[in-house]
Amino acid sequence: MPLLAVVLAGLAACTGPFPQSTLSPKGDFAQTVDHVFMLTVYLAVGVFILVEGVLLWTIFKFRGKPGDAEPKQIHGSTVVEVIWTIIPAVVLAIVAVPTVQAIFKTAEVPTVSADGKAPLKIEVIGHQWWWEFRYPELGITTANEIHVPLNRTIDLRMKSIDVIHSFWIPQFAGKRDVFPNRETRIWFTPNTTGAFPGACAEFCGEEHGRMDFYLMVDSPDDFASWTTRRQADSTLDNFGFAKPAVVAVPVVPAIPAKAPAAALVADTVAIDPKVAEGQKLVMAKGCIGCHSFNAMHPTKGVIGPNLSGIGTRKMIAGGWLEGSDENLKRWLQHTQEVKPGVGMKIGPVTDAEAAAIIAYLRTKR
Numbered sequence: 001m002p003l004l005a006v007v008l009a010g011l012a013a014c015t016g017p018f019p020q021s022t023l024s025p026k027g028d029f030a031q032t033v034d035h036v037f038m039l040t041v042y043l044a045v046g047v048f049i050l051v052e053g054v055l056l057w058t059i060f061k062f063r064g065k066p067g068d069a070e071p072k073q074i075h076g077s078t079v080v081e082v083i084w085t086i087i088p089a090v091v092l093a094i095v096a097v098p099t100v101q102a103i104f105k106t107a108e109v110p111t112v113s114a115d116g117k118a119p120l121k122i123e124v125i126g127h128q129w130w131w132e133f134r135y136p137e138l139g140i141t142t143a144n145e146i147h148v149p150l151n152r153t154i155d156l157r158m159k160s161i162d163v164i165h166s167f168w169i170p171q172f173a174g175k176r177d178v179f180p181n182r183e184t185r186i187w188f189t190p191n192t193t194g195a196f197p198g199a200c201a202e203f204c205g206e207e208h209g210r211m212d213f214y215l216m217v218d219s220p221d222d223f224a225s226w227t228t229r230r231q232a233d234s235t236l237d238n239f240g241f242a243k244p245a246v247v248a249v250p251v252v253p254a255i256p257a258k259a260p261a262a263a264l265v266a267d268t269v270a271i272d273p274k275v276a277e278g279q280k281l282v283m284a285k286g287c288i289g290c291h292s293f294n295a296m297h298p299t300k301g302v303i304g305p306n307l308s309g310i311g312t313r314k315m316i317a318g319g320w321l322e323g324s325d326e327n328l329k330r331w332l333q334h335t336q337e338v339k340p341g342v343g344m345k346i347g348p349v350t351d352a353e354a355a356a357i358i359a360y361l362r363t364k365r
Helices: 002-013 028-061 078-107 220-235 273-284 325-333 351-361
Strands: 120-127 130-135 140-143 145-149 154-160 165-168 176-178 184-188 194-200 212-218
Touching (some): 028 184, 273 351
Antiparallel strands (some): 120 130, 130 140, 165 176, 165 194
16 A cells, blocks of 8 residues: 555645646757757667567577576677677767757747847846846846747846856756856747746755746737836836826816817826835835846846836746735745844834735836
8 A cells, every 4th residue: 555655645746737847848959959859869769679579588598497508608799799889889979969960050049039029138237145137228127037939049148246157947948057257148939829837947045945926928029018118217216107207186287378178187196095105115114225126227236126116926926926915915024034144134014014015016117
């Protein structure tokens, strides 16, 4: 029974889903690598069956019987040695050709995407322990959640701000070490929409195991909408509110005497009191000293993740904790318990203060 329980537990562990499995490629780079891997597996299975088959045949055909004479002793066989040298050489050659082809193919970034556009360049910056993403062509900065359009080649240019990290999206591309003062690159073209987890694959300190991120593959229209929302920050202040500072009272612009009646409309911006309180707390608690809510013009010198769009992000706390209100509250009140050693240090936060801050963060979409 204990053995049966172990077998059943092992089978249950194989049921999935496996969101970080390299055996489920969702892009051309990963499919190229997967092709080489599966070819190697098939060849290995063939060799295993051949060798084990000959071994079993030999065991049964030449098994010893009572009264058998001592078998003749021989030393070496040129024919056997030639055979077991040629067969592995042929197998290795079969594997080597597609392997070398894959190495050259994945080392060169395509010049044109599947959608006919040029590859989208994204700068990836590793921090202890979170990921920063910059879109130089779009002017956008974000963190821990990287959005890309379907069927467009993504050209990632990576570096680290502190120690060595390793960028890895298992279903899209191989691992790439990320170094300070040195750029490494990798590319891929996603062919499936959805949210796909990635991680740091190089031990980089105390919270290495909680340095995750999500790749969000959007349809072209959804990516355009996301881009528009982020670029709208160019009209916002660092808190994500319209410039100049928003007030919770109607503002009625001067209307010419001959203006049509339709123009007599107040430009009113209403702010929920809890949201307004949350904005004040973000300042009072010092959050704004490390974070920016503006994706287009982040405050220079901030050392924390950019929080533009934080209200709708899938994950928080460096990409590993689900972004629910409960987890946001836990993160605000017990940061060092949730992720010991992280750079975020905030004073005591009451339940009421946490609720107000969360209400404010939820407006950042």
